[in-house]
Amino acid sequence: MSTATVSHHSVKHSHDSTPVLSLVDITKRFPGVVALNKVNFDVRAGEVHALLGENGAGKSTLMKVLAGKHQPNGGQIILDGQEKSFENPKQAKKSGIVLIHQEQSLVPEMTVAENIYLGSLPLKWGNRVDWKKLHGDSSEILERLKCTFTSREMVSNLSIAKKQMVEIARALVFTPKVVVFDEPTASLTDHEKPVLYDIIQNLQEQGVGIVYISHRMDEIFHLSQRISVLRDGEYNGTLNTADTNEDEVTKLMIGRSLELDHSSKPRDFKENMLELRNLTVNGVFEDVSFNVRKGEIVGMYGLVGAGRSEVAETIFGLRTPSAGEILLDGKVASIRSSHDAVVEGIALVPEDRKDQGLILGMNCRDNMTLAGLGTVSSMGFMQTGAERVVYDKYQSAMKIKTPSWRQKVGNLSGGNQQKIVIGKWLHTHPKLLILDEPTRGIDVGSKAEIHALIKELACTGYAVLVISSEMPEVLGVSNRIIAMYDGKVTAEFDGDSVSEDELVQAITGMVKPSPSAAVTG
Known part of the structure; x- marks a missing residue:
């Protein structure tokens, strides 16, 4: 195989070859369609494992099963060697699995700080919200993300790109074992993308497993160590990023190469x-x-x-x-x-x-x-x-x-x-x-x-x-x-x-x- 011509991220090796997370034979059915059919996937501590596939291949469904939004009809979720079952996203988060959604799930009528800590607001005597701590902690996270907006701004006033940064900020509140990024740069500016890459590298260095879903091949080859492909709801193989190229990955995804035909204009x-x-x-x-x-x-x-x-x-x-x-x-x-x-x-x-x-x-x-x-x-x-x-x-x-x-x-x-x-x-x-x-x-x-x-x-x-x-x-x-x-x-x-x-x-x-x-x- 020819090596990809795209440069790779500086952190290229996971801390351990033992998976921190394994999804085994995951099956999910919806009325009239089998969305996932015995899919296998794993991620190691400190690794960025890219999950690719055409729209409708089952990537987001698989991650929603992992994050407790969907319950599988079959298969196992194994985290740190123990089988887990999540009835809702809150249980998954408590176990250390954080999903940063492609579809933003923020509350527009709340401030940035309230959205970041939604479900886990800091409290003080009398079960009241500790507003000073809330905004202080939120400001620290926003500073790490190099955000240009404050914790007190209403989410409804933010651009799509800034809302995406709030979604990412939510993940940093927890001490995650696995973070799933689902199309994280779809609405980010070129200025904001390097900040995201730095965050991912920082999480890797802490031993966090990263699942990265994107249609942007340059990002996949820049960040990941391994690439797994889903096709029509089924597992279609895993490649080492350093040993493959875009054409091979594309063939695995859709069964053919793609050439942009300029003559057909x-x-x-x-x-x-x-x-x-x-x-x-x-x-x-x-x-x-x-x-x-x-x-x-x-x-x-x-x-x-x-x-x-x-x-x-x-x-x-x-x-x-x-x-x-x-x-x-x-x-x-x-x-x-x-x-x-x-x-x-x-x-x-x-x-x-x-x-x-x-x-x-x-x-x-x-x-x-x-x-x-x-x-x-x-x-x-x-x-x-x-x-x-x-x-x-x-x-x-x-x-x-x-x-x-x-x-x-x-x-x-x-x-x-x-x-x-x-x-x-x-x-x-x-x-x-x-x-x-x-x-x-x-x-x-x-x-x-x-x-x-x-x-x-x-x-x-x-x-x-x-x-x-x-x-x-x-x-x-x-x-x-x-x-x-x-x-x-x-x-x-x-x-x-x-x-x-x-x-x-x-x-x-x-x-x-x-x-x-x-x-x-």
Whole structure:
């Protein structure tokens, strides 16, 4: 086997080859589906053991069994040589198992400190909360995490990335034996990721076993010592990280190699569908000008806070511009709300699919038709037959994996949730499709399917605007790339000829890109 080209973390060896935790023949069934079938997994003290698999492979379900959120139908949990059975997460935490959730489980109406110590608030005489100790201890943890917010801030006022840091802070309250990180960097900035890596190294040095779930291969090869793969709810093998590479791991996950096919990009562009002229929202971004043609994919690339999502929200009517114009099909558009945008033929697949794209407690069919209720209702009444036709069409076309349309969307994997969001907007037959971080938190197989779908949509005439923080994604799907830094467009590039160095320079404000790289729309 060839060695991975990605650099490895400095802590590469566990303290002991004896597992601190073993999961043996774990089986978990839900109505209509076997989520886990006799899965085996272990983690050693001081080790980072990566757990990989496509969305729906069973990774999160296995960890929820471990953390007491689900009770297995069969198998054993062995911790420090003793068999354990957890009826709830509190029991698992007391035994030293901490799960840092992919789906944030914070209470928005409480302060940061109250969330960190939720369930274990420090008390004083009279069974009253010791507020001084609570905020003092919380501040110490936040300082270790190099957080820029205080313990007294309300969680509801924090960004997604800051909320994720509060989730991590919760784990440090306990003296854990095993910590499970489920997609911990999905919402972290590039500045916050090294802090997380330092925390993981510190936990390793204390002999804590780390289970690390992520779709980001660079993180997996940077942090882990071993990699185990689940596929369709079954164990599919374990590899030593130092002895493998991304291609081998991908094959183990999905049964094939993945190559980003640049030649399949759309090439037949027509007139402008969207044109922005000096669009400005005071204090957020200014003088943003670019165009997207029918049949073209334009990528927007930049660091977190560059203003990319805010530009998309303004096009979609969620923000009111201070100056500038939005032209659709060559005509100035007056978009005062998201309803106006939909009427104009604009669709926005948002960055946060759980909070902004779906109603998690509703079933798949009802989510799929949410954006186009007028097409599946008559005289104010829903036509269930028409809803099923719409759902069946996009479920088949997008290969959405679910036991039934009755399944709650909240129970689906991230990749299948994202496909439902995209299907929901395709049902409105938009002219302009905006996708904000379309593959965040999605496995490599689903990511390839969504990339192929984006190209196919453009080839059929859609104008597509893709916002992404992943350079390979932007380079792989875009005909042109708009680079943003600090609320301004710094450069425009041909997606086939731009180099990674030119892109990095353009989004960091360090050096102006060479004029030869820039193109006009």
